[in-house]
Amino acid sequence: MTIAGIYRTQKRNLKDIEQVMENLLKTNHTTLHQAAVDLLRAGGKRIRPILVMLSAEYGNPNHEDVKKAAVTLELIHMASLVHDDVVDNANLRRGKKTVKATWDNRVAMYTGDYIFAHSIEHMTGVQLPYAHQLVSKAIRDVSLGEIEQIRHLYNVDQHLRHYLLRIKRKTALLIALSCQLGALTAGCPQDIVRKLYYFGYFIGMSYQIIDDILDFVGTEKQLGKPSGSDLKQGNITLPTLFALSIPDVRQRVISCFESNDDQADWDGVIQSVKQSGGIEYAESMNERYLDKALNVLKSLPQNQVTENLRKIADYLGKRKY
């Protein structure tokens, strides 16, 4: 089955999830409603709900808790995006104006808090204390990861492990949690739940590494934001981390960080990172995480569900935008 085919099999579920999210975010305040719903309608790959639903197929995918978990995780993700745009002072996301750009920072803060509170309330429909412990711990770790990201901005002396811990918290944890919760709410055995967590963790790491590569090689149209944005904001991702080991490139990056924005030769620096072998290094790291994810799948029952997850892993790990 192709990726499009997998999405087609989940079309009904995804439609239900969208509908629940839209209903949840209805309010009697026009601006708040518009801000939340605009974001919802801006779309996205809906990776988290898809992974919840697919993982649930190892157990009972029709259990009512499964979709509750899917809705919760997507709403948590959405809430974090609204606040991220304030942190990054971003005016565009997926090619569309952000909440903070359409209205202002205050609306973005309230909208994010509102969506987050809704997501937690929705999760309380799941009467499994352990599930709440998993979700709350992941959210706490994600927020700590975001703080760590700020801490390491412009830090050219950071180690690879800082980067890996950061992307684990920033991205991989919620993707791992999606697989884990999908299986847990579907009543899967503990062993399956645990393996799916690791599968999700490895593809989450791969997903963020690809994102970091695309930030250099993607076009503005594909990315929905200018390329090289991470580096310009001082965020040192894997390609740059590799490039910093080359003295000449390192010096150019430092010069750009230290200079006034208008005078910095960002295009030149981005080009030198691309030519440093950093992209290839990141790609090889991505392959390693993908392999680990695929190895986990080998230990799961060899059926259509596992085959679908293999396709998803392959699609996410090799996507071009």
Place this chain on the structure above:
Amino acid sequence: MSIQDEVVQIYHKIQKKVNHPYLNRYLPKPTVDIDKILTLFLLFKQHGSYKNIEQYVMSVMIAQMGLDTHEKITKNEEFKGLELKQRQLTVLSGDFYSSLYYYILAEQKDIQMIKWISQAIQELNMHKMHFFYAENVVNVDYYFNHLRQIESCLIIKLAEKLDINEWSDIIADFFFLKRLHLERDFLDHREATHTSYIYHIIKGTDIDKQNFKEQIEDQMNQIRKKWSMDILPKKQNLSKHLGYLIDHFTKVSQPFKRNTLIKGRINYADR
């Protein structure tokens, strides 16, 4: 241990729970409202069936701190350097606190309480939206109404859920009075900034500053009058915990005094 000692202990535990060395380096210590700790503590005491009251009080207080922290993010100003970093960390520290309230309650395995608090947070956000982004032509009373809700929404919703409704009006009055006092102080001694509520009321209504000050005084007097006429005379018929709370509220609000923590004790020092 006395009520006061227990409240102080919770205060310190909250500080410890939200402690983050990197955030401490760039951001001021988050404000923890001791009056709110006391109110929550007594609400749970009154209810009587919660074992880990300390954890519950901490969770609600930290949720409140998350929302209060996000209040500091206002306009779309362009910042650079240290100011930019502080702004970014302010957003993220608020998110961190918001995650902690859920984490603490999840550890308590209290799904019902998680639901109540998250509902209350939604309602609080709605009041803030109505306050800052009014959709129709509004007057000062409209703003006062939402401000009253904003100040105590989490606690009031909790009181309702715990079925201790008779406390709601008293609690709402007190925290509204406290806010009005602070806002009046802005008018008296400082220029209203975009982070103060009065700035929005003045902006939203085109009200004259002196006239507005009189309206604030009027509101404060109405509350005080209500207390002296309706609340205090009936105090003896109320529960022990509510009586304690009313005594505390009375002590700190006539004249209004700010609570500060000195050497681990609550000291109701004059402002």
